[in-house]
Amino acid sequence: MTCTGERAVKSRLRTPSWIARIESPDGRVLGAGVLLAPDRVLTAAHVVVPGRPYAVRLVGVRGLDAVAAGVRADEHVPQQQDASGDRSGDLALLRLATPLPAEHTTRLYRLASPHGPVSMYGFPDGDDGGRWHGATLVAARGRDSQVQLRPLTPGELAAPGFSGGGVVDDTTDRVIGVVLSVDSGPGSAFSYMSPTETILSHLPQVAAWTDGAEAVDPRLRTGPDTAGALDVPFATELASWSRGEGWPVLVTVVPAHSDRAWTLRRAVTLADRELRTRHNTSVFGHDPPETVPPAGAHDLALDVKGLTAAEVMDRIAARLGVPDDPRPERLGSLRVPLAAVLVGVDEAAEPGALLGLVDRLARQGARLLLVFRRRGEGLAQATESLVDHPLRDRWSRLHRELDRIVDELGPALDRRRDGVLPGPGTRHLLDQAESGVRRTRMLRAWVAHSPEREREPRAADLLFTFEDAADRRRQRLEQAIGLLDARLRRREELLGRTGAEWPLCRQRAGTDGDRVMEAYRLYEDALALLRQTPCDIERAEAAVERFVGFCSAPDPGPEGTP
Structure with a gap:
């Protein structure tokens, strides 16, 4: 039996003995479950129906036959859905006709969620032996606080055969809940679990097989x-x-x-x-x-x-x-x-x-x-150090960030746009960055003249919204400036290449006046485009290539020479 301090899963290379496969009388796999006591298996309510016969098999224990099982109506909590679409329930306790060996049971564990990596064991279609899938706890959903599970890879989305299966916390190796359902429809990316404490709210008798500190004193x-x-x-x-x-x-x-x-x-x-x-x-x-x-x-x-x-x-x-x-x-x-x-x-x-x-x-x-x-003094100290001072600091940082966007990054973008045209496919980003500067200028004016009630702790969501907006705009500006800087560096490279090629080209042309004149024309064309502001890099680069290509071509010699 898995007691406090022991691990529910010693190795993902083997199947834990507490994992139950729930079958119909004809052997069809319906879902999974957790053996909590010799005669009790926890599962999802949609896997079983009160009054119908089932069989439970411990797939991780060799030589152990399936045993008959059923569920009573008072230990079956069907899933319900309120007007907002929030789900609740979907839990059941199977009673086994013949007790299984106690050493194969495990215990649930109360653990604050929903954060961290987990593993779940279930029976996808065509794999009656079952397999482990990895996931990450994402967030609670709805009034019953069912928790979203994001698969580590697309192939690890919990299939229906995982319903009722135990969810194991990878850090503590404790069973912290059971799988309930899977998002339906194309592009589905989540499944859901009921954490231990939600299970206990519906089935308080499960507390007899639960460890871990309660959340509330x-x-x-x-x-x-x-x-x-x-x-x-x-x-x-x-x-x-x-x-x-x-x-x-x-x-x-x-x-x-x-x-x-x-x-x-x-x-x-x-x-x-x-x-x-x-x-x-x-x-x-x-x-x-x-x-x-x-x-x-x-x-x-x-x-x-x-x-x-x-x-x-x-x-x-x-x-x-x-x-x-x-x-x-x-x-x-x-x-x-x-x-x-x-x-x-x-x-x-x-x-x-x-x-x-x-x-x-x-x-x-x-x-x-x-x-x-x-x-008293302790209250005043806590309020100042944990609320008032950090809140003032955040508003001050926001002011500095808005100033940087408007007074530093915005003009920097303008200077670069004056020097070089945007590249193919980047004009939209640069227009967004410029628009962000204009909106930030208005935001800065609003923040500077906003009433004090907008800076109270209860209104901090407004601060967080402004911080997020400023961060997005700063990142967009920095990205746009970086793209233009790369084009400006390319312009300098082309100027250097053109300037270095011209004397070599004259030397190779020698006394061929026509060739020198044509090279000079191409040279001037390239320089004119490179010195034009804002510079069209693509046109200038094409002109440089024409000039360099002409200079590098072999001399055809005097007219008529074979």
Whole structure:
């Protein structure tokens, strides 16, 4: 049995014993599954139907016969689709008529996703023995937080025979979910998986075969016995942060035992894949939609009261699958973007050291919600160092970038365009680059006179949009300038070649006046085109070739000479 600390897959060269092939009574392969217990196999709901007979075979175990299996209606969660097209469910637990040996089982593992390389095992058409496919976790999709899997190569797109198969994280070698479906239609590039915590939200009994730290500290959860008044503005702010809107670090004050504290626990609970069940979503179903965060919005929600910075780092590392390592340098290997909620920062055992840790995480691109219990020096320090100062710096960098585009790169492009015409197929790029300078000039004027409310942390998406636009325009300008510089260098090369060829040509022509005059005419034609501004390189190069070709041709000698 695969226990904590052991690897679910010791080698991709063999088939793990926990991989199940699900068959119809006549032996037709329907899909894959994960043997979690001697008598339980986890799979996708669309692979099986309650009340029908099936057979389960462990393809990685020799000499073991298939066993009969079926699924009950209360352990079958069919896929549903809401009005927005978001999918949910599609999970089932098969019960085996005859238990299989316990040493062939494995366990699911809670691991923050969706980032990193994974492997999945399934049974594509014509390959009943199965095979490994590689993929990368891309992003969560929809309210059920199903995760997109991008195949490493086009041939590794998960075929229907992968449905229900286990997804193994390549870093930890843990089973972190099961394959659900494949995009349909031509050009399909994605399949989808249900991560462990989403599985647990639909089939809580699977917790008996699950390892890994839960994302949400028990002290930060809402339950059926808790109630409070919803602070709508605060709930809206939390949901906005959860959706990835605004500045990535939100620093706020939430006194304990307040409506604001209850609102925070509600947001944390609804944003967790495992805790966001059909029950609690129906309880909050009448709340304003803008106050409801998406599932999977955070990787960890932790009450840090009394904890050291090292203990907080350990919890983050465990959630992200970072191997045990006491050195803080391991933060460099964390899967980012991390999204973490840390509550009670001012009540931590080492508030200063903890702020140093979160500063390092923020520099790595993490999204952080930092909750203080009271106002004070720590709150002011965190707000200044993690929000106000970096935000001012980003606006200043944007100003400098806009100035560089308008005052440096734009004129540089103009000077080059005055010197040389664009090459074939490049005129559109140069026109786009020039247009980008004009738009940047208008953007710079807007930014210089924009109201202060446009520079607040909650409006940071505007800053990010401007940064992206400036970056694209800068790159386009640099590319256009580079192309024109190459043509200008070619012009100098042609001038040098023409100037070096002329005395040699005169020497070879000797006393043949007609030949000298023709060479001089071709020489002047080439120089005129090369010195023309803007220079047409193609025409000038053709003229240079005519001149050099004439000079290099053998002398025909006096007229009539045989």
